[in-house]
Amino acid sequence: MAVTHPPFPDIPPVRGFRLATTACGLKQTGAPDLLLVEMDPATTVAGVFTRNQVVAAPVTLCRQQLAAGIARALLVNAGNANAANGAPGLHAAATLTRRVAETLHIETATVFPASTGVIGVPLPLAGPLQAIPDLAARLQPGDWAAAALAIMTTDTFAKGAVRSFSLAGQPTLLAGIAKGSGMIHPDMATMLAFLFTDAAVTAPVLQTLLHRAMADSFNSITVDGDTSTNDTVLAFASGQCGAPLLTDPDAPQAEPLARALNTLCQELAQAIVRDGEGASKFIEICVAGARTPAEAKQVAFAVAHSPLVKTACAGSDPNWGRILAAVGYAGVPIEPDRLSLSLGDVAVVASGGRVADYRKEQGEAVMQQEEIRIHIGLGLGDARHTVWTCDLTHGYVTINAEYHT
Amino acid sequence: MAVTHPPFPDIPPVRGFRLATTACGLKQTGAPDLLLVEMDPATTVAGVFTRNQVVAAPVTLCRQQLAAGIARALLVNAGNANAANGAPGLHAAATLTRRVAETLHIETATVFPASTGVIGVPLPLAGPLQAIPDLAARLQPGDWAAAALAIMTTDTFAKGAVRSFSLAGQPTLLAGIAKGSGMIHPDMATMLAFLFTDAAVTAPVLQTLLHRAMADSFNSITVDGDTSTNDTVLAFASGQCGAPLLTDPDAPQAEPLARALNTLCQELAQAIVRDGEGASKFIEICVAGARTPAEAKQVAFAVAHSPLVKTACAGSDPNWGRILAAVGYAGVPIEPDRLSLSLGDVAVVASGGRVADYRKEQGEAVMQQEEIRIHIGLGLGDARHTVWTCDLTHGYVTINAEYHT
Numbered sequence: 001m002a003v004t005h006p007p008f009p010d011i012p013p014v015r016g017f018r019l020a021t022t023a024c025g026l027k028q029t030g031a032p033d034l035l036l037v038e039m040d041p042a043t044t045v046a047g048v049f050t051r052n053q054v055v056a057a058p059v060t061l062c063r064q065q066l067a068a069g070i071a072r073a074l075l076v077n078a079g080n081a082n083a084a085n086g087a088p089g090l091h092a093a094a095t096l097t098r099r100v101a102e103t104l105h106i107e108t109a110t111v112f113p114a115s116t117g118v119i120g121v122p123l124p125l126a127g128p129l130q131a132i133p134d135l136a137a138r139l140q141p142g143d144w145a146a147a148a149l150a151i152m153t154t155d156t157f158a159k160g161a162v163r164s165f166s167l168a169g170q171p172t173l174l175a176g177i178a179k180g181s182g183m184i185h186p187d188m189a190t191m192l193a194f195l196f197t198d199a200a201v202t203a204p205v206l207q208t209l210l211h212r213a214m215a216d217s218f219n220s221i222t223v224d225g226d227t228s229t230n231d232t233v234l235a236f237a238s239g240q241c242g243a244p245l246l247t248d249p250d251a252p253q254a255e256p257l258a259r260a261l262n263t264l265c266q267e268l269a270q271a272i273v274r275d276g277e278g279a280s281k282f283i284e285i286c287v288a289g290a291r292t293p294a295e296a297k298q299v300a301f302a303v304a305h306s307p308l309v310k311t312a313c314a315g316s317d318p319n320w321g322r323i324l325a326a327v328g329y330a331g332v333p334i335e336p337d338r339l340s341l342s343l344g345d346v347a348v349v350a351s352g353g354r355v356a357d358y359r360k361e362q363g364e365a366v367m368q369q370e371e372i373r374i375h376i377g378l379g380l381g382d383a384r385h386t387v388w389t390c391d392l393t394h395g396y397v398t399i400n401a402e403y404h405t
Numbered sequence: 406m407a408v409t410h411p412p413f414p415d416i417p418p419v420r421g422f423r424l425a426t427t428a429c430g431l432k433q434t435g436a437p438d439l440l441l442v443e444m445d446p447a448t449t450v451a452g453v454f455t456r457n458q459v460v461a462a463p464v465t466l467c468r469q470q471l472a473a474g475i476a477r478a479l480l481v482n483a484g485n486a487n488a489a490n491g492a493p494g495l496h497a498a499a500t501l502t503r504r505v506a507e508t509l510h511i512e513t514a515t516v517f518p519a520s521t522g523v524i525g526v527p528l529p530l531a532g533p534l535q536a537i538p539d540l541a542a543r544l545q546p547g548d549w550a551a552a553a554l555a556i557m558t559t560d561t562f563a564k565g566a567v568r569s570f571s572l573a574g575q576p577t578l579l580a581g582i583a584k585g586s587g588m589i590h591p592d593m594a595t596m597l598a599f600l601f602t603d604a605a606v607t608a609p610v611l612q613t614l615l616h617r618a619m620a621d622s623f624n625s626i627t628v629d630g631d632t633s634t635n636d637t638v639l640a641f642a643s644g645q646c647g648a649p650l651l652t653d654p655d656a657p658q659a660e661p662l663a664r665a666l667n668t669l670c671q672e673l674a675q676a677i678v679r680d681g682e683g684a685s686k687f688i689e690i691c692v693a694g695a696r697t698p699a700e701a702k703q704v705a706f707a708v709a710h711s712p713l714v715k716t717a718c719a720g721s722d723p724n725w726g727r728i729l730a731a732v733g734y735a736g737v738p739i740e741p742d743r744l745s746l747s748l749g750d751v752a753v754v755a756s757g758g759r760v761a762d763y764r765k766e767q768g769e770a771v772m773q774q775e776e777i778r779i780h781i782g783l784g785l786g787d788a789r790h791t792v793w794t795c796d797l798t799h800g801y802v803t804i805n806a807e808y809h810t
Contacts, residue, residue, distance in 0.1 A: 227733075308805055
């Protein structure tokens with residue numbers, strides 16, 4: 001079950017990146033589970049990682065390597081998270097990156113690893129180690145759909161997006177792939193996203209732009225409120241587009257790249273929600289009239305995390321009382337008499353009470369749709385924030401109660 | 406569906422309290438939905454209410470009246486929460502308490518109201534207003550089972566508990582009834598608890614003892630993390646036991662009452678969890694080795710709120726990775742290498758990694774039981790806290806997605 005989604009887009013090759021995928025035995029289904037991307041020299045890298053204090057071995061390695069800002073390869077496996085494996089887990093991740101480095105004749109510290117899958121199970125090394133030379137021999141520009149497939153776990157569709165724009169008159173591309181269908185899910189549905197651009201941008205500037213792009217994308221979605229040990233977003237810039245190096249994140253020259261990063265991350269984040277475990281509906285929650293954006297976000301997430309709101313959406317029930325209750329316990333000071341609430345275009349609550357001519361049938365008509373927009377007004381200020389989530393269905397319980405480690 | 410629970414206990418009459426119940430048409434099933442309790446003069450009262458900022462009209466009234474510390478009657482209706490009804494809601498609550506006062510010839514401000522049921526629907530007054538004189542005519546000591554039944558909504562069993570103890574050589578009773586099967590659930594499963602004792606205790610001392618009893622009872626349970634607009638715990642003390650008035654919450658004389666309140670509240674709170682919506686398992690989460698009790702509680706609730714942990718319990722999956730991940734995102738600084746974890750008596754994780762001789766079959770044997778105990782050691786200090794919750798099942802989704810306002 002997944003919310004309706006567009007087909008995988010037609011993403012052209014991005015200069016400076018070559019990729020290959022294979023099945024190395026980590027997924028019991030025999031599906032592709034290993035992705036290798038090789039990058040031109042001088043490719044810069046930026047990264048954002050899980051806030052969980054229990055982190056997977058590849059996250060630890062990536063964080064260490066990020067300081068240098070240079071990447072030559074990315075190795076992603078699906079089927080095993082290599083998390084909660086202690087020192088042997090770090091050793092396993094290092095062994096794989098070393099094999100990639102030896103094979104491609106690059107520095108080990110420029111190989112970025114990522115893993116997703118079962119937690120607490122030692123990562124089997126034989127399959128990946130054997131597959132790496134073969135992958136290296138088959139590197140080709142541009143099969144992004146295959147790359148997106150190889151990093152999937154419980155995802156039901158491959159997720160990718162592309163932006164083309166111009167930097168100093170030079171046509172430039174930004175391609176992205178992502179996976180993750182529980183948000184964020186320590187077993188099988190860690191959120192991973194990898195972005196590839198031929199823009200020329202310093203690592204610190206790329207880091208700043210990537211960080212900014214998180215707020216209205218991956219940091220504004222939730223499926224079940226759980227935060228994975230493995231969540232990783234990495235952005236790579238090969239510098240091959242021919243435009244001058246971007247050295248200031250706030251310069252007008254950087255704006256096309258910033259805008260591309262923002263909109264592409266939002267598109268990938270929304271695709272993850274549409275593929276939320278068991279999701280049958282896509283829900284947008286916009287909180288306006290807050291004193292600060294942070295308070296708007298806190299209220300929006302309280303509503304988005306509420307199992308009662310999520311089950312009401314699943315049941316097409318215009319249960320606005322559950323929404324008001326979640327607003328009330330969000331931990332943000334509010335004035336109940338100023339609250340307003342709309343479901344889609346239907347005004348339901350004004351000044352804290354039910355709108356006089358609201359009829360339940362109007363709310364039901366909105367809630368029966370596959371995409372539900374909930375607009376909450378706090379009446380306290382001008383700040384707003386929007387988050388995206390999905391409904392809580394029997395499918396979610398089935399996936400997570402009946403899937404066994 | 407509910408976890409196995411003991412039958413309703415045999416609770417004797419408590420001196421100073423007379424009660425009656427009836428069906429006044431608020432529950433569509435025609436089941437009893439109105440409870441009236443009359444209390445002797447000089448009965449003291451204490452109360453604890455929802456932390457939700459959106460509160461029901463009866464909660465507002467109770468809070469106002471609590472300052473005087475005197476109660477003569479309690480009126481509880483089930484089937485309509487009288488929440489999010491604005492000024493007309495307050496008027497409705499006041500109309501009912503005034504009718505009780507007129508009927509019993511007492512002060513209106515000594516009548517405490519409570520409501521549970523659908524939110525945002527005006528409270529129909531005709532039925533309750535007509536029923537109150539009849540209830541007043543039928544007041545009798547002691548049918549606590551009927552009282553517990555009349556306040557139920559989605560509960561599948563009536564919840565009551567009793568403690569008998571001695572104050573200054575005088576036999577004293579504490580009786581309690583409670584309802585609430587989602588915790589805490591704005592539509593139909595608000596948590597309500599009412600405690601009745603013939604102890605003689607000042608209102609401020611009763612308030613202090615009640616407040617202390619919350620920490621390890623109603624404030625340490627969760628079903629779905631939602632907080633109702635109506636949650637109410639009220640304690641009434643008639644002073645009829647014959648012992649001297651308790652005027653110091655820390656005096657040795659107060660200790661039997663304090664202990665009775667603590668253990669009775671914990672028993673009622675656990676009963677609510679056992680009747681959690683769709684619950685098939687009762688889960689105890691003990692976090693030890695924390696720096697402070699507050700941090701222990703924060704970690705315990707992160708685990709208790711995790712949909713992934715709750716679905717793993719439903720599926721009898723010893724998925725310790727999900728538990729460690731929830732510990733990691735709880736927002737409390739931890740040292741992952743010091744974490745330990747046991748399922749029941751089975752040690753699963755030590756020093757942050759899987760115990761060498763742990764076998765999955767051992768964990769499964771624990772998780773298949775109807776009562777699951779999860780013990781988490783942080784290795785940082787001596788503080789601990791225990792919370793109770795239930796699993797997340799298809800039953801929960803059915804109740805909340807298919808129930809309509």
